[in-house]
Each structure stands twice: as structure tokens, then as C-alpha cells.
Amino acid sequence: MKFADTLARPAVQALAASKIREVANAGIGRPGVLPFWFGEPDTVTPDFICQEGIASLRAGETFYTHNLGIAPLREALAGYVARLHGACGTENLAVTNSGMNALALVQQALIAPADRVVVVTPVWPNLVEGPKILGAQVCTVALDFGAAGWTLDVQRLLDALTPQTRLLIVNSPNNPTGWTMPRAQQQVVMEHCRKQGIWILADDAYERLYFDGEPGRSVAPSFLDISTWEDRVVSVNTFSKSWQMTGWRLGWIAAPQPLIDDLAKLIEFNTSCAPGFVQRAGVRAVTEGEAAVASFVARLKSNRDFLIERLNALPQVQAVAPPGAMYAFFKVQGVHDSLAFCKRLVTEFDLGLAPGAAFGPEGEGFIRWCFAATEDKLADGVQRLARGLQTV
Numbered sequence: 447m448k449f450a451d452t453l454a455r456p457a458v459q460a461l462a463a464s465k466i467r468e469v470a471n472a473g474i475g476r477p478g479v480l481p482f483w484f485g486e487p488d489t490v491t492p493d494f495i496c497q498e499g500i501a502s503l504r505a506g507e508t509f510y511t512h513n514l515g516i517a518p519l520r521e522a523l524a525g526y527v528a529r530l531h532g533a534c535g536t537e538n539l540a541v542t543n544s545g546m547n548a549l550a551l552v553q554q555a556l557i558a559p560a561d562r563v564v565v566v567t568p569v570w571p572n573l574v575e576g577p578k579i580l581g582a583q584v585c586t587v588a589l590d591f592g593a594a595g596w597t598l599d600v601q602r603l604l605d606a607l608t609p610q611t612r613l614l615i616v617n618s619p620n621n622p623t624g625w626t627m628p629r630a631q632q633q634v635v636m637e638h639c640r641k642q643g644i645w646i647l648a649d650d651a652y653e654r655l656y657f658d659g660e661p662g663r664s665v666a667p668s669f670l671d672i673s674t675w676e677d678r679v680v681s682v683n684t685f686s687k688s689w690q691m692t693g694w695r696l697g698w699i700a701a702p703q704p705l706i707d708d709l710a711k712l713i714e715f716n717t718s719c720a721p722g723f724v725q726r727a728g729v730r731a732v733t734e735g736e737a738a739v740a741s742f743v744a745r746l747k748s749n750r751d752f753l754i755e756r757l758n759a760l761p762q763v764q765a766v767a768p769p770g771a772m773y774a775f776f777k778v779q780g781v782h783d784s785l786a787f788c789k790r791l792v793t794e795f796d797l798g799l800a801p802g803a804a805f806g807p808e809g810e811g812f813i814r815w816c817f818a819a820t821e822d823k824l825a826d827g828v829q830r831l832a833r834g835l836q837t838v
């Protein structure tokens with residue numbers, strides 16, 4: 447057998463490995479490293495949610511479940527989505543093994559080889575690489591950075607959404623920039639996609655981590671608010687961020703009912719179902735987790751203000767407070783290779799940050815910092831960054 451016989455197919459070989467992982471792999475396990483590279487808080491899942499999972503295991507819920515999720519979770523999610531965004535029934539919902547799994551399933555359901563997929567960037571790299579696994583032609587439309595932070599030139603996006611386009615992927619609030627698509631832009635894009643028959647995949651993972659919402663009801667504008675189940679709109683969501691459940695691997699898809707029927711088949715041939723005890727914990731999170739969400743959002747908002755102020759005190763740094771998500775994505779004067787710089791920050795200063803280049807070419811020169819950490823850690827991190835910047 448020749449070496450070439452044991453290679454993956456070309457589309458898989460061509461995938462770009464995550465540069466966030468590349469930095470983390472250089473630093474994981476170093477004693478004393480301050481990790482801000484991944485999108486997760488430094489706190490464990492709220493105890494009342496953990497207890498529900500434990501109780502479920504004790505009750506012997508260790509079996510396969512329905513492909514689309516246990517009925518109590520689908521019912522709880524239907525109520526939750528309806529409360530936030532308007533009419534939603536259990537027939538519009540599929541429970542998945544994480545937001546990432548939900549994205550992969552929706553892409554498998556909608557994308558055929560050579561389909562044109564448009565993605566707004568900079569963005570979490572999984573959203574750009576995922577469609578390529580299926581042979582899609584991915585076209586990116588970049589946000590612009592200025593004094594007001596990150597903004598979208600909506601006309602440029604409309605120009606990219608040609609009649610040949612199959613799918614638009616929008617992550618709002620956005621990882622890494624925090625950019626949140628304003629309602630007026632959503633309406634224009636929705637109208638255009640309706641006319642052209644283009645599917646919209648809304649990655650709503652951070653919808654609750656939104657700092658400009660109504661008091662006590664943090665939720666970002668979503669395509670779900672302005673569409674009906676007759677539209678080609680799919681929303682993907684996760685328990686990871688709103689309820690601090692990254693390690694549980696639980697998510698969901700909200701979609702028109704006919705698509706849910708096909709997704710059930712795809713779920714069978716992917717993971718078959720999410721674990722029952724994890725789903726039970728999810729029911730508790732959705733039905734009793736509002737206070738936990740509110741206090742997490744308040745903590746993030748205060749962390750954001752704390753970090754942005756300190757970052758802007760560094761002469762080479764330009765940081766704008768993001769309206770959503772959990773990241774500062776700041777520009778650093780003199781850094782032209784963010785991957786090399788972030789690797790140096792880890793190995794020489796024990797500071798773990800994500801390189802902006804991981805999120806697309808327009809992210810080069812920027813660095814992402816997850817601020818879901820204590821003020822002590824954030825302040826210590828800023829001091830380490832200041833020392834690192836003296837060497838640029």
C-alpha cells in the first residue's frame with residue numbers, strides 16, 4: 447500500500463487546523479499559565495443544573511433516547527424559544543449533542559458539493575471550515591473595524607448573496623468581535639434571502655450574552671423574530687454559553703418542521719441522540735435558569751468594562767467594548783503575525799490568548815481575550831500583556 451492510499455479525501459486534507467488550538471497546545475499543562483484562549487468561563491456549571499444530571503444518573507437514565515430529544519426537553523425548549531422569539535412548537539425543535547453538532551447537522555442537511563455558502567467574518571473558524579467538509583465554495587464578507595467597533599456594510603453582503611447562493615451563515619452576537627447584527631440589517635437581509643431563495647443559518651450561541659438588551663431580559667435580535675416557519679431560516683443554539691455548560695455537550699436546532707423530519711434521520715446516523723441525563727440537566731437549565739443567566743450576563747458586563755478600560759490604557763492597544771458575547775477583540779499596533787505573537791505570550795509570559803488570524807485574514811493584527819474570568823486574573827493578564835508588548 448502506498449502512503450497516498452491512507453490519506454483522507456482532499457476536502458478534509460485541505461481543512462485549516464484551528465490556530466486557537468495551536469496556541470493552546472503550546473501552553474496547556476504549563477504551570478502558572480493564565481488561559482483566556484477558549485470561549486468558556488472559569489466557573490463550573492451552576493449547582494442546581496449539575497444536581498439534575500446527577501439525580502438522572504442515580505435514577506438509572508443511562509439509555510438511548512429519542513433521536514430528536516426527550517419530550518420534556520423539547521417542550522421546555524418550545525416554551526423558551528416562544529418566550530424569546532415568538533411561536534415555536536416541539537415540531538420545530540431537534541436536540542443535539544452541542545451547538546457544534548447542531549451546526550454540522552444543519553450543514554449536512556442543506557449543503558451539497560459545490561454549493562455557494564456566504565459567511566460573515568471574522569468569525570469562529572468552525573463556521574468557515576465546516577461547509578468545506580461537504581465540498582461547499584465558501585465566500586466571506588468581512589466586517590469593518592473603526593472607532594465605533596465592528597460594523598457590517600450590508601450592501602456588500604447583499605452583493606455577495608447572489609441567486610446561486612445556497613446558504614448564508616451569520617453568527618450574531620459574533621465570536622470573536624461581539625458584533626451584533628442590528629434589526630434593520632436583519633430585515634434587509636431577510637427580504638433579500640426570501641426573494642433569492644437563500645437559506646439563513648443563524649448561529650445564536652451568544653444570543654443571551656447581550657449587554658444592550660432590556661433590563662432583566664438579555665436577548666439579542668434574532669432572525670427568528672422576523673421570520674415564520676415558512677421561511678428558510680434555521681437557528682442553532684447551545685447550552686454551553688448561556689448556562690455555562692460547555693463540557694456537557696448539549697445544543698438544539700430550531701427549524702421549519704419538514705427540515706426537522708430529515709434532521710431526525712441525520713441525527714440517527716451521527717450521534718443517534720444526546721445523553722438522557724445531560725438532557726435532564728438541560729430541562730432544569732431552561733425552566734429554572736433565568737436568574738443564573740442574568741447574574742452571568744451581569745458578571746460578563748462588569749468584566750468587559752474592567753478589561754476594556756485596562757487594555758486601552760496600554761499605548762499600543764485599541765479596544766472597543768463589544769455589545770455581546772464574552773470576548774475582547776482588540777487591535778495591537780506592531781503585531782503583524784498574531785499567531786507567532788500569541789505563541790510567544792504563552793511560552794515567555796504564561797498568557798494564553800487567541801490569535802486574531804484564527805478568525806480570518808481580516809482578524810490579523812488583533813487578539814481575542816475571553817473575559818469570563820475573575821478581575822484578579824484579568825488584571826494579572828493585562829500586566830503580562832504589557833510586558834509582552836514591550837518586546838514588540
Ligand SMILES: Cc1ncc(COP(=O)(O)O)c(C=O)c1O
Nearest residue numbers: 485544545546570621651684686
Ligand atoms: C459562534 C459559536 N457557535 C457555536 C459554538 C458551539 O458551542 P458548543 O459546541 O460548545 O455548543 C461556539 C463555541 O465556542 C461558538 O463560539
